[in-house]
Amino acid sequence: MKISIGNDHAGPDYKHAIVEMLIAKGHEVTNYGTDTVDSVDYPDFAHKVATDVSEGKADFGIIICGSGNGIAMTANKHAKVRAALCWMKEIAALARQHNDANIISIPARYTSIPQAIEMVDTFLNTEFEGGRHQNRVDKISC
Template identity: 50%
Template sequence: MRIVVASDHAGFCQKDVICDFVRGLGHEVEDLGPETADRVDYPDFADKVARRVSEGTADRGILICGTGIGMAMTADKVPGVRATVVQTNKFAELCREHNDCNVICLSGRFTAPMDNCEFVKTFLTTEFGGGRHTQRVAKMMAEDERK
């Protein structure tokens, strides 16, 4: 898969670890920034990742900020994106299986890098369950048409 990754200054310390981990799983990774730990505005980087996923030039996205919350709120505003904060491995599994999540948002301040790597692995290996969830995801995505 083609995976795009970005962070803000609060998630910067985990970005390289996560990029290397995802490459180790055999995926193509593109780091969309930032290049330093200097203070930046997370919406700028969430938007870059979300737009790449939305347009189909990336299969999935990974965002890291202090909590993951701001990144998820921003990314989810881009049509076609289903972004969520993940704080447990079960959340990573269910966001894929039930919601066909395509952008995962992680906490760089409150979650250890190895835990985030485990969440990412689950996010990348869990398939969408389809079935009864298909109609629900379609209803969710219909909200993009109302904008």
């Protein structure tokens, strides 16, 4: 699976741990995130990940910032992107099952690294249920 990941200064440690897990599972990872805690602008990284997902260069995206909100809002400006802010594995599963989310947004300041890894693993291994949810997903795009 091809996965793009991006993060701001709140998430370098999260990104490194997640990338390590993804590579160990055989995924191809494109890393757009910063590797330092020096302040950067999260939209710069969100746009890169969302572009990869929107254009089909990545199957899924992972974005990380302090709250997860701003980076998700930015990603959701792109066509074909459904970025879901997740803070527990159950939300990550529902984002895939019911919303066919293709980007997971992680709030680094409100989750632990083990939680983030568990959410990403759940997100990537959960299928969209389709059915009654497909009609709703179709209505997301304007």
